[in-house]
Amino acid sequence: MPDPQPAAPRRTPLTQVHEALGATMTDFAGWQMPLRYRSEIAEHNAVRTAAGLFDLSHMGELLVTGSDAAAALDYALVSEISATRPGRAKYTMITDSDGGVLDDLIVYRLADEEFLVVANAANAATVVAELTERAAGRAAVVEDKTEDFALIAIQGPRSAGILTTLTETDLPSLKYYASYQALVAGRNVLLARTGYTGEDGFEIFAAPDDAPALWAALTEAGNDAGLIPAGLAARDSLRLEAGMPLYGNELSRETTPFEAGLGRVVKLDKASDFVGKQALAARAKQGPARLLAGLVGQTRRVPRHGYAVLWEGKPSGTVTSGAHSPTLGKPIALAYLDGEAAAGAARPAQQATDSQLAIDIRGSAEPAELIKLPFYRRQDRT
Amino acid sequence: MSVPEELYYTAEHEWVAISDSTARVGITDYAQRALGDVVYVSPPAPGSRVTAGDPCGEVESTKSVSDLYCPADGEVTEVNPEVDEDPGLVNSDPYGAGWLFKVKLDSDDPVPPGLLSAAEYSALIQDEEQ
Numbered sequence: 001m002p003d004p005q006p007a008a009p010r011r012t013p014l015t016q017v018h019e020a021l022g023a024t025m026t027d028f029a030g031w032q033m034p035l036r037y038r039s040e041i042a043e044h045n046a047v048r049t050a051a052g053l054f055d056l057s058h059m060g061e062l063l064v065t066g067s068d069a070a071a072a073l074d075y076a077l078v079s080e081i082s083a084t085r086p087g088r089a090k091y092t093m094i095t096d097s098d099g100g101v102l103d104d105l106i107v108y109r110l111a112d113e114e115f116l117v118v119a120n121a122a123n124a125a126t127v128v129a130e131l132t133e134r135a136a137g138r139a140a141v142v143e144d145k146t147e148d149f150a151l152i153a154i155q156g157p158r159s160a161g162i163l164t165t166l167t168e169t170d171l172p173s174l175k176y177y178a179s180y181q182a183l184v185a186g187r188n189v190l191l192a193r194t195g196y197t198g199e200d201g202f203e204i205f206a207a208p209d210d211a212p213a214l215w216a217a218l219t220e221a222g223n224d225a226g227l228i229p230a231g232l233a234a235r236d237s238l239r240l241e242a243g244m245p246l247y248g249n250e251l252s253r254e255t256t257p258f259e260a261g262l263g264r265v266v267k268l269d270k271a272s273d274f275v276g277k278q279a280l281a282a283r284a285k286q287g288p289a290r291l292l293a294g295l296v297g298q299t300r301r302v303p304r305h306g307y308a309v310l311w312e313g314k315p316s317g318t319v320t321s322g323a324h325s326p327t328l329g330k331p332i333a334l335a336y337l338d339g340e341a342a343a344g345a346a347r348p349a350q351q352a353t354d355s356q357l358a359i360d361i362r363g364s365a366e367p368a369e370l371i372k373l374p375f376y377r378r379q380d381r382t
Numbered sequence: 383m384s385v386p387e388e389l390y391y392t393a394e395h396e397w398v399a400i401s402d403s404t405a406r407v408g409i410t411d412y413a414q415r416a417l418g419d420v421v422y423v424s425p426p427a428p429g430s431r432v433t434a435g436d437p438c439g440e441v442e443s444t445k446s447v448s449d450l451y452c453p454a455d456g457e458v459t460e461v462n463p464e465v466d467e468d469p470g471l472v473n474s475d476p477y478g479a480g481w482l483f484k485v486k487l488d489s490d491d492p493v494p495p496g497l498l499s500a501a502e503y504s505a506l507i508q509d510e511e512q
Contacts, residue, residue, distance in 0.1 A: 302422070
């Protein structure tokens with residue numbers, strides 16, 4: 001029996017399209033989103049071998065503008081945003097003053113004084129509130145522009161080949177984590193070479209009214225190349241194979257970037273002070289409280305969020321994300337390890353005996369082995 | 383949504399085909415759609431005794447795990463080796479190649495008590511979709 005919802009979920013400019021395609025819909029962070037269209041394994045495999053089309057319009061988009069915008073973001077976020085050139089993007093995080101992660105973000109520098117901050121749907125309101133507060137007293141304006149953007153992603157090795165038929169923009173010169181204004185299928189968009197799948201791909205920020213036409217144009221252009229629409233279930237298994245964290249699983253207020261193995265996003269030595277600096281500096285010095293590791297199951301049962309990791313039969317960690325990996329054909333998981341398991345994981349590969357590690361899957365200890373992340377890495381990188 | 387007329391059903395979305403006091407059991411089209419891609423099936427072991435209404439195994443999909451319930455009292459005689467090799471059969475052919483296990487029924491009743499007809503099951507899933 002489904003729980004009663006307090007309010008109807010929000011619809012993206014493409015919700016109707018997904019419903020017409022017969023997608024299984026789900027309420028995700030208050031948005032009515034496609035979970036899968038037919039088979040999430042087929043959608044996952046399409047992204048790895050051809051291309052997949054995603055509606056990501058539920059993500060939060062904030063515009064930060066003004067002569068102090070860069071400085072405000074240097075203070076509000078852990079990275080050195082001011083060092084990002086116009087036309088480039090940065091993966092970063094916003095933390096609390098104790099270093100706990102409030103969200104992971106991509107910040108696109110559109111111009112010297114104009115930044116697009118993309119937040120997770122579930123955290124958009126928090127990010128708007130925090131950025132607004134942290135920018136107070138500066139010549140910087142923070143605006144929630146979520147309603148003004150639709151976001152479509154095309155991801156997979158054939159993405160560029162498909163997209164190039166719809167735009168004059170020279171795609172080879174659009175490098176990974178770069179973005180610029182472009183015309184796609186005759187519509188003005190911000191085109192970014194970013195993604196959450198571990199494949200080459202593009203994220204297309206457009207006006208909501210243009211979304212259905214863009215989706216249709218991409219669908220048609222990609223038809224012969226094997227492009228299919230892909231839902232949130234495939235999005236999750238793809239990012240997991242690529243070793244990418246999900247807020248709410250690997251990242252939360254109880255973790256700093258360091259536990260997630262993402263200390264590289266924290267620029268402790270940037271000129272400006274920033275929220276969380278003291279706590280993060282202390283954590284950097286101490287080392288992470290727990291260790292995020294990759295596990296591959298040796299039986300076919302799938303580890304799930306919250307399952308215990310066992311070291312020689314005793315609990316020594318917790319699974320944060322688990323899924324069947326279509327690419328590996330095995331179950332995979334990310335887990336925070338502590339105590340004995342963390343020590344075991346830190347030892348050189350030959351010494352960490354696989355027989356010591358298992359995951360408690362609903363009462364049964366299923367053996368697993370540690371592997372170095374990511375589970376999957378694409379062959380070519382442009 | 384396929385609900386073959388000649389089969390019997392449970393409220394837990396299993397189907398049952400009965401012949402000669404043996405029940406062949408699987409999950410319905412409704413169930414396989416709800417589950418998504420099945421990646422692993424754990425049926426009851428051959429030789430084990432099963433009781434109507436008790437959980438006797440699991441069907442695991444990419445996103446979730448569902449208990450398998452036994453539709454009637456008896457002894458498990460066979461499990462489907464093809465589904466073990468290729469769990470996707472549960473999605474592609476839930477009433478045919480995707481059958482899960484067979485039970486030799488204790489009772490001689492042509493239809494064990496508590497099972498639903500195709501019409502009753504159709505009505506049940508209509509209600510659940512509301």
